[in-house]
Amino acid sequence: MENLLLEFQQKIIRTSLDFQRYLMKEIDWNNQLVAIKGARGSGKTTLLLQYAKQHLNLKTSLFVSLDHLFFIENTLIDLAKDFSKMGGSHLLLDEVHKYPNWSRELKLIYDDVPDLKVIFTSSSMLEIYKSESDLSRRAVSYDLKEMSFREFIVFETGLVLKSHTLEDLLENHTEISNSLLQRIKPIPLFIKYLEIGAYPYYKENSKLYHQKLINTINLIIEVDINAVDHISYDLIMKLKKLLFAIATSAPFTPNITKLSERIGASRAVLIQAIKQLERAGLVNELYRPTKGIGVLTKPEKLFLNNTNLMFALAKNNTNVGNLRETFFVNQFKNLATIHLADHGDFLINEKYTFEIGGKNKTQVQIHNVKNSYLAKDNIEIGVGNIIPIWLFGFLY
Template identity: 90%
Template sequence: MEDLLVEFQQKISKTSLDFQRYLINEIDWNNQLIAIKGARGSGKTTMLLQYAKQHLNLKTSLFVSLDNLFFIENTLIGLAKDFSKIGGTHLLLDEVHKYANWSRELKLIYDDVPELKVIFTSSSMLEIYKSESDLSRRAVSYYLKEMSFREFIVFETGLNLKWHTLEDVLENHTEIATLLLQQIKPIPLFLKYLEFGAYPYFKENVKLYHQKLINTINLIIEIDINAVDHISYDLITKLKKLLFAIATSAPFTPNITKLSERIGASRAGLIQAIKQLERAGLVNELYRPTKGIGVLTKPEKLFLNNTNLMYALAKANTNVGNLRETFFVNQFKNLAVIHLADQGAFLIDEKYTFEIGGKNKTQVQIHNVKNSYIAKDNIEMGIGNIIPVWLFGFLY
């Protein structure tokens, strides 16, 4: 354990507090067992270390990744008990999906070592409430999204910009935009964000960012999905083919028969593969609110999860219409219920209808639709029910 404590101190010393993700202020850190899920590269590890550096007694805390070689000959429950015996109060566990018996041993820690608070991160693939040991009554779960447009600006410029609720944006967008325009030029920043602003590691090297993003995608499919679903090499190859097929066409209404032929999978296998890619944070499925959704229900429309993935996987498909729709869907994901609209493009929380378009977009599609708005691209400020599309990047 001594080596783990030394490694933790080394990581803490290298952890910067300059930029912190939105979720760090939304978690109730007093819970005994906290789960933080999110796609690889979204910043879960850094957030955990930042919390420890700011708020925990580092002498009674320990951070460890579950793929550490320590666990070749040691168990997680054993580490927890030994750490508690020497006065440990907080155990921070990274990437629990890489440890075979994670759910069973977390349950044992919760029940047998109640004085130890445990915070763990995992792949977005992990279905905590469907694990072999029931953690639904024990773990409080949070999801870390990719960076919002607001966070990207804060990260890029150092400005302190606050987020707004959807209702605030809808009612007060002109006033919000007016204040923001005194500090930023949103359109050039927005174009940068669409290309490389979703994941914090773009700062390391912008020129190599898309190649690193492709490497991250491969790790998600080969390691994260495989660690949770135990898929075969053949299925890994099919998932990569499917993701590329989606990237070159999305957003689109999938033809399941043609897609099945293209990647060499059955209809049921293809739909399951799409759902695996969605759980992994790589694609988004959308349906109409009246449609019943089952495990074999094909999505009515498919999107890549964010615009950075579009640039990395299929730059030829990054036309402005595809980018703005993909951005809009991404910013609302896990914040609101989003459906395809019968009139207009999207229905949010089954209440607000949005049409998405350029600066010349008219209101024809949403004429006489209650609570309807146009999210327009390439404008700095809106009026009435016309709102700049970039402003929907300030929801978190």
């Protein structure tokens, strides 16, 4: 354990507090067991280390990744008990999905070491409430999304910009845009964000970012999905084929028969694979609000999860219309319910209808639709029910 404590101190020294993700202020850190889920590369590890550096007593805290060699000969439950006996108060666990029997031992820690607060991160694949040892009554779970457009601007420029609720944006978008225009030029920043701004590690080397993103995608499929669902090599290859098929076509209405033939999988396997890719943070499925969604229900429309994935996987498919819709869906994911609309493009919280388009887009499709809005690209400021699409990047 001495080596673990030393490694933790070294990580803390290297951890910067200059930029912090939106979730830092939303988590109730007082809970005994906190789960932070998110796609690989979204910043979960940094979030844990920043919280420790800023808020915890480092003498009574410990951070460790669950794929550490320490666990070849030691168990998590024994580490927790020994650390608690030494006066430990907070145990920060990274990548729990890489540890066998993670849920059973977390349950034991919760029950047997009640004075120890545990905060753990995991792949977005992990279904905490369906684990073999039910943690639903114990763990409070949070999802860490990719960077919003607002966060990208903060990360890129150092400016302090606040987020807004959807209702605030809809009612006061002109005033909000006016205020922001005093400080930023949103359109060139928005263009850059669409290509490289979803994951914080773009700053390490923006020229190699898309290649690193492809490497991350491979790790998500080969390591993260496999660690949770224990899939075969054959299915791993089918998932890669499916993701590429989606990337070169999305957003689109999937033809399950043709997709099945293209990747060599049955309808049931294909639909399950789509859902695995969604849980892994790689694609988004959309349905109409009246459609029942079951295990074998095919999505009515498929999107890549964010626009950076479009540039990395299928640059030839990055036409401006696809980018706009993919961005809009991504910014609302996990913040609101989003469906396909009967009139217009999207229905948010089963109340607000949005049509997405360029600066010359008309309101024909949403004419006479109650609570309808036109989200336009390439404009700095809107009026009435016309709102700049980039402003929806300020929801978190």
